[in-house]
């Protein structure tokens with residue numbers, strides 16, 4: 001396993017090919033190893049993992065907490081509604097309280113972009129050793145989801161030895177509400193780093209043309225791209241054309257909570273143009289695997305029948321793989 005240099009995990013734009021290899025290798029070890037019940041691993045015994053989710057979550061939070069428990073860490077979770085935030089305490093003071101209780105690793109989700117990065121910076125500046133893992137910030141980034149999607153695809157293409165190499169030259173279609181999706185952004189960094197070509201597909205209101213240049217330069221504040229050569233990013237408005245020759249397709253939820261204006265004429269017309277169904281996939285002549293990070297709007301971004309069809313739907317597999325990937329991240333950040 002190569003050297004791991006990240007003190008925090010905030011954005012996959014900072015990941016090199018070696019970082020992806022490290023996470024995938026470790027996740028695969030945890031994935032195939034029985035780690036529940038009495039077979040928990042002692043790797044994080046005596047460490048405290050604190051989850052601070054300032055925005056709702058079903059999968060990510062419970063997956064991180066289970067991953068921490070499987071590594072024998074202590075787990076503490078913060079819930080904003082019953083906290084002193086409602087009495088006017090600042091976010092940083094709330095977080096410092098948990099650090100003072102001995103947290104070794106904070107998993108932070110916030111509806112505003114860059115909150116986990118700002119916390120990491122402030123805590124470092126005051127000499128705290130705690131690691132920060134971004135559990136999803138605004139539209140910006142959801143690194144653990146991007147990594148578990150990558151792991152799921154790599155395992156699909158190379159079940160015994162999933163690695164970035166399994167993605168090289170693949171055509172991966174991402175369809176849906178891309179402009180509001182932090183998961184799409186994390187997937188763009190991850191998939192292109194591994195040499196996959198990504199075809200983005202949505203109407204212009206959900207996918208500005210500028211996304212074709214998304215990975216051309218590192219994000220503000222990052223001096224250089226750690227990946228020498230990335231796969232291509234292509235914008236295609238027509239779903240049938242996008243799906244032709246695809247190796248896998250990911251679809252994302254319409255994020256109504258982030259839409260500040262009407263961006264679609266109706267859900268029915270959106271489903272007709274961009275919804276995934278068996279018929280649509282068959283028309284493209286491909287039995288491609290389908291991924292969705294959840295939560296799913298059945299009958300909007302994909303049909304309920306396709307979601308439930310385990311021959312092509314990898315959605316449950318993504319949930320299962322998410323635990324192994326999060327174990328890998330917690331281990332890399334907190335075991336040393």
Ligand code: ASP
Pocket residue numbers: 136142182183252253255293294295
């Ligand atoms: N669960 C993912 C997220 O937190 C995707 C979604 O909410 O649609 O970004």
